[in-house]
Amino acid sequence: MSTKQPPTSSPSPDDDLSSLLRQAYDCEPPREEFVVSLAERLEAEFEHASAPRVAESSAEVSHNGSHNGSPNSAHRHDRRSWRRMVRSIAAVAVAGVVVLATVIWTSRSSYSWTSMLQALEAQPWVESSVEAPTEQETRGWFSQRNQLVVIRNGDDVLWNDWDDGLQSRYRSGSGVLLRERLKNDGSQSVEESLLSFLRSGIAGTQSDRGSEITVVSESWRTVGNGENRHIELDVVLSRGEGDMHLLVTLDPQTHLPLKCQLIEEGAVVESTVRFAYPEQGPQQVYDVGVPRDVVVEDVTSSGEAVRMASIDRTQERVTDVLELAVEDPVRPNETPPETAAETLPESTATTPAESAVAEADITAILHPELNPPSLVVASSDEMSRRVDELMVASWDKSGVTSVATSSDEEFFRRVYLDLTGRIPTVSECREFTADMGIDRRRHLVEQLLSRRDHATHLGAVWRKFLLPDGVDLSMYGGSASFEEWLSDRFRDNMPYDELVRQLLLAEGRVSESGPILFYTALNLKPEEIAAQTSRAFLGIRLECAQCHDHFFDNRLKQTDFWGLAAFFAQISQPEGKMDRVSPVLRVADTDHGEVTLPDTEDIISPQYPLEKSLVDDPDAPSRREQLASWITATDNPHFARATVNRAWAHLLGRGLVDPVDDMRIDNPSICPEVLDELAGYFVASGFDLRDLFRVIVNSQTYQLTSRAVDGDPERTLHFAQMNIKSFTAEQLYDSISVATRLEPLKSEDGSLMRFANFGRQSFLEQFRAPPGQVTDYQAGIPQALTLMNGGLMQSATDLRSSGILKSLEAPFFTDEQRVNTLFLATLSRQPEESERQEMLDYVLAEETGSPQRLSDVLWVLLNSAEFTLNH
């Protein structure tokens, strides 16, 4: 039994090597957003790493300029759309096309489209103008450095700022400047993403996504001689709509374009785009002709225009406010939650207070996830129903059909595991089965929420993500003491904001158990504490911005990380390594200590992440107190959402945002409405964590079955079917213990001995799962063998030590009742007829060996997949 057999999944006679290797390396391709972000980052690094120069590319291209992977010829016929574009604003944007097409195009040995692009990229500013006598003046500006594309057609202005991700549009005479977020809908190829800001320049809108630009063919020739010598580059580009044939005149020395003409049906059209390369370009929309008295309206994602502020033509300051709002979002919590997205009155906002409101609102609309959660006042039952309504709407929207509600048996076992961390006992199963009340599920939930086991279970769950995995705290009292401290707070149903405050403001000697271990486990290092604080309480992986700006969330800068770390810079810190620190070292706030950016002497002041406002008040309480107040504030946009998401993930197997500590713009919630409203409810309830659990567990969504006739992954992804969760190590030990009555229950309420239980502790060490992965626990060969043949299993199934087996020896039991009881004890259900018969056949096959055979049945049940899964 202890011999591990070879896997059955590896090669079979019918497999060929391809399928073998593909199976072994089977994985999803990288996310498009990741590829795009990585490409951008690598480009920037390459730029930095290599001296600016015009490179001559010759990678994999035929000499006449025809490129591998040329576009589908079906796309080459529609010249009309291109004609339209070039004759209007788009003519100027040819400059943009030229500048920004940073895809992997290949080129000839000397002059090429690519070499021209690279020459343009190196310019601080590129200015273009259209010579077209019959049309109004059109000019454009582009700056790779500033990530800006500006087009002015007559008095109409289009301003695309890719650095801030904003597009501003002004139509002559409208008096309104419309601003909206530049879309990044995730449907772009890598090449398109690199060109996305270019495309907005061509089309004047964001609606032309999905068309790729590639070089179909190109050739060049020298024209003139001496000082008049220049290069004519003849290039055919292809986009989704058709081909674009350009004749570009290049400077032979710099490769920069001097002018560009469109060729249609073999003839040069009238419009000619000319280029200039100034050192300076427009800095704000008013520099290109937008009147300073325009009203600014931000367009929400639903297309609704929300007026933010009117600009007093006499007040330059308001203009500054608007710029600040775009570049330096301020704390949105200065606006009451209920008014965050309301339309402001049209009156001029010239007072500082009104301007501040405008700033906050702009930030809130541009980053909806930064809105403080709107308070939701409701009873827990109403909120449960609301969750279900929102989920049903979400399923309808996604085209997902939910499964049926779970059976009582299924729900019963699940809710025990989720709320108390163990399976129910046989008597609890029978008691619940006997309850025919219509509210029996609700009553059960109330009962479990008030149990000590619920508090100790939550203590273990929270300890896992609060303390770094694997840290040895034995010399400071052990992580169990931290878990116990948490459990006591959960038992008393301490408001969660208060619990977090106590954690963040912990003081005392490092040897003291309790909240101070949060700091001790993180070595009292500001950067480690900041990273953990951000993940645990804000749901943000801020440490990804520790060494550089965040790769995939351009809002998160390196200063955000170190600004948060600065809040923890003024606590007493040990010299040397923590494991050599005297246990009597006292952790307390001091009046000194700063953090600096790595490899620099730049001191970073405390700064709330994602909010550029600096905290620099010498009269303010300690830095930690300021941070604790900010994190736990009712209008903090992250805290409540992150907590709700963790609770949801614990109960439903996966967060509404997954992973739970990676909440960012490009990792949106499966159902944002549920996350927002539950967060609003959580805040309104006074951060009542127990009530939050009550709401979720009583929802129909939670009570859906995990069974399905097909394995549609979309269904579990959208929570239209319960995710199956693996046991945590704690659940596994406790459930074996309960199933086999290995240990006596602690008290009258049947709670388990979870602390100072050394057998349990050593078992957990072996099976401990990484934090935050409730659908995963360590189940490799050592664990599987331990489960099959380890000391725990031997004791649990030994006739002398197993409480359940001893009790079944009573003569008044029939073998059938014994088998039924074993099923109830382990799987919390009665056996199906076929299962019962099979087990009985086995038990009765050996007349004198019945007890040992019952032990075997128990062993089989404990090692079954059904036992170790929370379904």
Add this chain to the structure above:
Amino acid sequence: MTDTELLRQAQNGDRAAWRLLYARCLPSVWRHAVVSVGDYSAAEDIVGETLLALVRSLSKLDPDSIDVQAWLRGVLRRKIVDHHRLKNKQRRVHAAARNDSSQDTGVTPSALEVEEGRQLIISALEQLPELQRAVLEWKHIEGLSVREMAMRTGKSEKAIESILFRARKEFRRVYERICSETYVTGNGSCHKSETLEKSL
């Protein structure tokens, strides 16, 4: 164009060459990161750091003496080890015992076996010489033709076919050895390798 030529051109500031080079490397680096850490989010970090290491080291690399793919895999392995060091002690012990660094995810015996088999194959492939591993991966996972592989490596098509043949043979030998070291069966051999022989 070979990887070596691309590297040389990238060092000279040729952006297109650099793009082509990392576009070639990305699929393989991604696959290995994912199967090694079993966590897409962590894999993104690791892949990002690995390719950044390449661009930052561009000027220091000697195109004539290094193999870009091999160099990248060395960096990747170190990043993966760093990643696993952050995991708990138990996981590290477990990974070391199995001579690989992947995660287990299943809990049922069948799930364990599937994962086990997968890791054996990866482990066997990882132990091949770099070029043999690369050609197997290019051919059987990325679907490259012999001609394309020849272009990448600067070798003749005949040479590639020969390398492919040796790679298959070596893969079988390594796989058999790992199998016999990992499992103890009734006759002391890994019967799975016999079926593998037929597939090769």
